[in-house]
Amino acid sequence: MIRLLRQARRGLAALFSPARADADMDDEVRHFVERRSNELVRDGMSIEGARRQATLEVGSVTATREEVRSSGWEYSVDILLNDVRYAVRRLRHDPLFTVVASVTLALGIGASTAIFSAVNPILFRALPYPGAERIVTVSDRSPSGASAEPTYGTFEELATRSRSFESLSASDLWRPSLTGTEEAERLQGLRVSASYFGTLGVLPASGRTFDGAEDVPGARRVAVLSARLVSRRFGDGAPMVGASIMLNGEPYVVVGVMPRGFVDVMSPATDIWAPLQAQPRASPNTREWGHHYRIVGRLQRGVDVDAARRELASIAGQVLPEFPRVPWAALANGLLVRGLQEDVTAGVRPALMAIVAAAAVLLLIACINVANLLLARNRRRRAEFALRAALGADGRRLVRQVLTESTILAMLGGVLAVAVAHAGVGALVALSPPGLPRADLIRVDGAAFGFALIVTTVAGLAIGLIPALSASRSDMRGGMRDASRSVAGGHNAARGVLVISEVALSLVLLVGAGLLLRSLDHLFAVSPGIQAERVLTMQVVDAANGSRTSEERLSFYDQALSAVRNVPGVESAALTSQLPLSGDLDAYGYTFAAFPERQPGEDGAAMRYSVTPGYFDAMGIRLLRGRLIDESDRADAPPSFLISESLARQMFGEADPVGQRVRFGPDTDGSRPWGTVIGVVGDVKQQSLAATNAAAFYVTSAQWRWVDPVQSLVVRTTGDASVMTNAVRRAVWSVDRDKPIARVATMEQLISRTASEQRFASVIYGTFACVALLLAAVGLYGVVAGSVAERTREFGIRSALGATRRGIVAGILGNGLSFTAIGVAIGLVGAFATSRLLETLLFGISRADPLTYVGVIALLVVVAAVACWAPANRAAAVDPAETLRAQ
Amino acid sequence: MDEPSTDVISGTLDMLILKTLSLAPLHGFGIGRRVEQMSRGVFKVNAGSLLVALQRLERAGLLDAEWRETDNGRRGRFYSLTRSGRKQLAAETSEWDRKAAAINRLLRAES
Numbered sequence: 001m002i003r004l005l006r007q008a009r010r011g012l013a014a015l016f017s018p019a020r021a022d023a024d025m026d027d028e029v030r031h032f033v034e035r036r037s038n039e040l041v042r043d044g045m046s047i048e049g050a051r052r053q054a055t056l057e058v059g060s061v062t063a064t065r066e067e068v069r070s071s072g073w074e075y076s077v078d079i080l081l082n083d084v085r086y087a088v089r090r091l092r093h094d095p096l097f098t099v100v101a102s103v104t105l106a107l108g109i110g111a112s113t114a115i116f117s118a119v120n121p122i123l124f125r126a127l128p129y130p131g132a133e134r135i136v137t138v139s140d141r142s143p144s145g146a147s148a149e150p151t152y153g154t155f156e157e158l159a160t161r162s163r164s165f166e167s168l169s170a171s172d173l174w175r176p177s178l179t180g181t182e183e184a185e186r187l188q189g190l191r192v193s194a195s196y197f198g199t200l201g202v203l204p205a206s207g208r209t210f211d212g213a214e215d216v217p218g219a220r221r222v223a224v225l226s227a228r229l230v231s232r233r234f235g236d237g238a239p240m241v242g243a244s245i246m247l248n249g250e251p252y253v254v255v256g257v258m259p260r261g262f263v264d265v266m267s268p269a270t271d272i273w274a275p276l277q278a279q280p281r282a283s284p285n286t287r288e289w290g291h292h293y294r295i296v297g298r299l300q301r302g303v304d305v306d307a308a309r310r311e312l313a314s315i316a317g318q319v320l321p322e323f324p325r326v327p328w329a330a331l332a333n334g335l336l337v338r339g340l341q342e343d344v345t346a347g348v349r350p351a352l353m354a355i356v357a358a359a360a361v362l363l364l365i366a367c368i369n370v371a372n373l374l375l376a377r378n379r380r381r382r383a384e385f386a387l388r389a390a391l392g393a394d395g396r397r398l399v400r401q402v403l404t405e406s407t408i409l410a411m412l413g414g415v416l417a418v419a420v421a422h423a424g425v426g427a428l429v430a431l432s433p434p435g436l437p438r439a440d441l442i443r444v445d446g447a448a449f450g451f452a453l454i455v456t457t458v459a460g461l462a463i464g465l466i467p468a469l470s471a472s473r474s475d476m477r478g479g480m481r482d483a484s485r486s487v488a489g490g491h492n493a494a495r496g497v498l499v500i501s502e503v504a505l506s507l508v509l510l511v512g513a514g515l516l517l518r519s520l521d522h523l524f525a526v527s528p529g530i531q532a533e534r535v536l537t538m539q540v541v542d543a544a545n546g547s548r549t550s551e552e553r554l555s556f557y558d559q560a561l562s563a564v565r566n567v568p569g570v571e572s573a574a575l576t577s578q579l580p581l582s583g584d585l586d587a588y589g590y591t592f593a594a595f596p597e598r599q600p601g602e603d604g605a606a607m608r609y610s611v612t613p614g615y616f617d618a619m620g621i622r623l624l625r626g627r628l629i630d631e632s633d634r635a636d637a638p639p640s641f642l643i644s645e646s647l648a649r650q651m652f653g654e655a656d657p658v659g660q661r662v663r664f665g666p667d668t669d670g671s672r673p674w675g676t677v678i679g680v681v682g683d684v685k686q687q688s689l690a691a692t693n694a695a696a697f698y699v700t701s702a703q704w705r706w707v708d709p710v711q712s713l714v715v716r717t718t719g720d721a722s723v724m725t726n727a728v729r730r731a732v733w734s735v736d737r738d739k740p741i742a743r744v745a746t747m748e749q750l751i752s753r754t755a756s757e758q759r760f761a762s763v764i765y766g767t768f769a770c771v772a773l774l775l776a777a778v779g780l781y782g783v784v785a786g787s788v789a790e791r792t793r794e795f796g797i798r799s800a801l802g803a804t805r806r807g808i809v810a811g812i813l814g815n816g817l818s819f820t821a822i823g824v825a826i827g828l829v830g831a832f833a834t835s836r837l838l839e840t841l842l843f844g845i846s847r848a849d850p851l852t853y854v855g856v857i858a859l860l861v862v863v864a865a866v867a868c869w870a871p872a873n874r875a876a877a878v879d880p881a882e883t884l885r886a887q
Numbered sequence: 888m889d890e891p892s893t894d895v896i897s898g899t900l901d902m903l904i905l906k907t908l909s910l911a912p913l914h915g916f917g918i919g920r921r922v923e924q925m926s927r928g929v930f931k932v933n934a935g936s937l938l939v940a941l942q943r944l945e946r947a948g949l950l951d952a953e954w955r956e957t958d959n960g961r962r963g964r965f966y967s968l969t970r971s972g973r974k975q976l977a978a979e980t981s982e983w984d985r986k987a988a989a990i991n992r993l994l995r996a997e998s
Binding site: 025028031034036057063 | 914942
C-alpha cells in the first residue's frame with residue numbers, strides 16, 4: 001500500500017515537474033563522474049583524460065536519464081500526453097482538415113445516436129411491467145397470415161381451455177363522454193376483464209382494480225382512472241376513490257386510480273378503464289362475436305411462447321361441442337401468439353429497422369471518409385514519419401501516434417455529435433408517425449450517451465487503423481526518398497478501395513431514398529376520392545347514451561348543423577358517421593335482391609356512411625349515376641341507398657345498379673323491407689391511400705337503424721379551413737355546451753397523416769442519402785486531387801512532350817470515374833439486397849424499380865464527374881517550364 | 888587486481904545494492920566502489936545500470952534517498968535501506984542461497 005502511494009507520488013512528481021527530476025539525475029551523474037575522475041587522477045591520469053574516461057564509463061547522461069525515466073509508470077502517461085499534445089498541435093496546424101473530419105464524424109455519430117435514441121426505447125427497452133417477457137397477445141390469424149382482432153367468443157373458449165396462462169384477459173376500446181364538469185370531453189378508454197391489471201402485473205396507486213363480481217352483465221358501474229386524467233380534470237391528488245363521475249350520462253363509481261407513470265402500451269392514450277361485462281355464451285349476432293377485442297395473457301412460469309403457440313394451435317384445430325364457433329371466428333387459420341413488445345411494435349418495426357440500417361451505413365461512410373482524409377494527410381507526412389523513424393521512433397510508437405490523432409478527431413466529432421443528436425431527436429419526434437408506440441420515451445438519455453461514447457471510441461480506432469498500418473509498414477528510407485519523387489507509385493490502392501466502398505454505400509442509401517420518395521409520389525398521386533382542400537373536420541359527440549331517443553339526438557345534430565352553416569366563411573357543412581382517412585372503420589355485410597342465393601358477408605363488407613344530405617357537396621364526392629340522397633329521404637320514406645363505384649362494379653359489372661333492391665348490415669336478417677339503390681358515387685379511400693377496398697354505401701342518418709352518438713362534422717370553408725376551428729366549435733356549443741368535440745383536423749392533415757410512416761422513412765433516408773452523396777463526392781475529390789498533386793511533375797513532362805490539355809483532363813476524369821463505376825457496380829448489388837428491408841414501405845413500385853436505379857446512378861456519376869473536374873483542370877493547367885524548374 | 892573483472896551476474900545487481908546499503912548509507916559512486924571491493928574486484932558495476940537500478944529501487948520503496956555532505960565536503964545523494972528494503976534483502980538472500988546450493992550440488996555431482 002505504502003509502496004503504491006510512493007509510486008504514485010513519485011510518478012506524479014516526475015509528471016508535473018520533469019525538470020526537477022531531470023536535475024536530480026544530472027546532479028547524481030555529475031557527482032559520479034567527479035568522483036570517478038578524481039580516482040583516475042589519483043591513479044596518475046591527466047585531468048582531461050580522467051574526465052573523458054569517467055564520462056565514458058557512466059555512458060550518455062541522456063540515455064541513462066531516458067532509461068531511468070522509462071522505468072516508471074508515469075512514462076507511458078507521459079508518452080500519451082506527448083502524443084496528445086503533438087496530435088493537437090498537428091490538428092491545429094491544419095484547421096480545414098480538422099473541421100471537415102470532425103464535422104463528418106459528428107454527422108455520422110450524431111445521426112446514429114439520434115436513431116439509437118429513437119429505436120432503443122421502442123424496440124429494445126423492456127416494457128414497464130414486471131416480468132414483461134411473459135406477457136403475450138393472442139389474435140386471430142387471417143387467411144393471409146396477418147393478425148386480426150379476436151372475438152370475445154374466442155377469448156371465452158381460450159380462457160377455459162388453455163393451460164399456458166397464469167392469467168388471460170380481454171379488452172375492448174371504449175370512448176365514453178365525461179360530462180357534468182365544465183367542459184364535456186370524449187375520453188379514450190378500455191373495457192377490460194377483471195384480471196386485466198393482474199395480467200399486466202400493475203397495481204393501482206390508490207383504491208383497487210376490478211373484482212370478478214363487477215365483470216358480469218348488469219353489475220354496478222365502476223371505473224379506474226389514470227393519474228393523468230385525474231390531474232387534468234379534477235386537480236392533482238384529488239381524492240377520487242369512491243367519487244361518482246358521469247360517463248355517457250350514467251353515474252360510475254371510481255374504485256381506483258393508476259400510478260402516475262403507468263402507461264397501457266396497447267393503447268397509450270387510455271385514461272379510463274371499466275369492466276368488460278361481456279355476455280357469456282352470447283348468441284352469434286351479438287357484439288361479443290365481433291372482431292374488435294384484444295386478448296393479452298401472462299404465461300405460466302416455465303411456459304415459453306413457443307409452447308403456448310403449440311397449445312393454442314391444437315385448441316384452434318379442435319372444435320368442442322360445448323364451445324360452438326361462428327363462421328367468421330372459426331379459427332380456421334389458427335391463432336397468432338406474439339410477445340407484447342413484438343405486437344406493440346410490429347407495425348413500425350420494418351420502418352425502424354430500415355432506418356437503423358440507413359444510420360449504420362451513414363456512419364460507415366463518415367468513418368471511411370475520415371480514414372481516407374487521414375490517409376491522404378499521412379501521405380503528405382511521409383517525410384516526417386521517415387524522419388521520426390530515423391531518429392529512433394519504432395513502428396509501434398508511430399502507430400500509437402496516428403491512433404491518438406484519429407481518436408482525438410473522433411472525440412471532437414463525438415462532442416459535436418451530441419448537438420447533432422439532440423437536434424436529430426427533436427426532428428425525429430416532430431416527424432414521427434402518430435402511431436409510433438412509446439414515442440414519449442425518445443430522448444438523448446444515458447443509454448444514448450453511452451452508445452455515442454462507444455461509437456466514438458470504436459470509430460476513432462477504426463478510422464486510424466488503416467492509416468496507422470500503412471504508416472508503420474511504409475518503407476522509411478523509401479519515404480524520405482519519396483518525398484521528392486515525381487511519379488506516384490501504387491500507394492493509392494488503399495485510398496482507392498476506400499473511395500469505392502464509399503461510392504457503393506452511398507448508392508445503397510440513394511437507392512433507398514429514391515424508392516421511398518417515388519413511393520410517396522405514387523401514394524399522393526392516388527386520388528382519395530374527395531376534394532380535401534378547405535375542409536375542416538371534427539367529431540361531435542352526443543353524450544348521454546342511454547337516456548336519449550333517436551328523435552332527440554337527430555334534432556340536436558340538426559340544430560348544430562344549422563348553427564355551423566350560419567358561421568361566416570362556411571360554404572357547406574354536413575355530418576357523417578365515419579370520416580375517410582381518420583382511422584374510423586365501420587363495415588357491414590349486405591344482400592342484393594338480385595342475388596338471393598348469396599349469404600350476407602359472402603361478398604365482403606361495405607363501409608357504412610350515415611350522412612346528412614349535404615355530405616357529397618361538402619366533401620366533393622362525385623355522383624356517377626342516379627341521384628344523391630336529399631331532404632326527402634326522411635325516416636318515414638322508403639329507405640334509399642347510394643353505393644360506391646367499386647361495390648356497383650363488383651356486384652353488377654358495367655350494368656346500371658340504380659333501382660336494385662338491397663339490405664345492409666342488421667337488415668339482412670329480413671326484419672325490415674328492402675331498400676333501393678338510388679345512385680352510384682365515386683370511390684373514397686377510407687383506411688389509407690394505399691388501401692384497395694372501397695366498397696361502401698351511404699344512407700341518411702334518419703333512415704339507418706340507429707342514430708350514431710358520435711358523428712363527424714365536415715365543413716367546407718371559403719378560406720383557410722384551419723383558422724375556422726374555434727368559430728365552428730362555438731357554433732356547436734351554442735346549441736349545447738355539454739357536447740364533447742374531439743379529433744379536430746383538416747382533411748388535408750388527415751391525408752398526409754396516412755402516409756406519415758412512409759414520409760418518416762423517406763425524410764430520414766433522403767437526408768442520410770444527401771449527406772452520403774456529399775461525403776462520397778468529398779472523398780472522391782480528395783483522392784483525385786491528391787493524386788494530381790503528387791503527379792504534378794509528370795503532368796508537366798507530359799504536356800512538354802505534347803500531351804493535350806484534353807488528354808490530361810480525360811485521363812484524370814477516367815481515373816475518377818472508374819472508381820465510381822466499380823463502386824456503383826458493387827453498390828447495385830448491395831442496394832438491391834438491402835431494399836428488401838424497405839419492401840413493406842413501398843407503394844406502387846417494386847424494389848427493383850428501374851427508373852429509381854437509373855436515376856440514382858446518373859446522379860451519382862454526375863456528382864462524381866463534378867468532383868473530379870476541378871483537380872483534372874488543375875492538372876491540365878500545369879505549366880511544364882515551371883514544374884521542371886521547380887525540381 | 889589480478890583477476891579479470893566481469894559484469895555483475897544478471898539479476899543480482901539489486902541484491903548486491905541492498906546488501907551494500909544494509910551496512911551503511913552510501914551514495915551511488917560509493918555503492919559501486921563497495922561492490923567492487925567486497926567482491927575483491929571480480930564484479931565491476933556499470934555506472935549507468937547502477938544509477939537506473941537505484942532509481943528503480945527507490946521508486947519501489949526499498950530505498951530512501953537524501954542529499955547530504957559527503958566525506959570530501961561535496962553534496963552527494965545518499966541511499967539507505969527502508970524496512971521493506973531489508974525484508975526484500977532477506978528474501979533475496981535466502982533465495983540466492985537456495986539456488987547457489989542447488990548449483991553447487993549439480994556441479995559437484997559425480998557423474
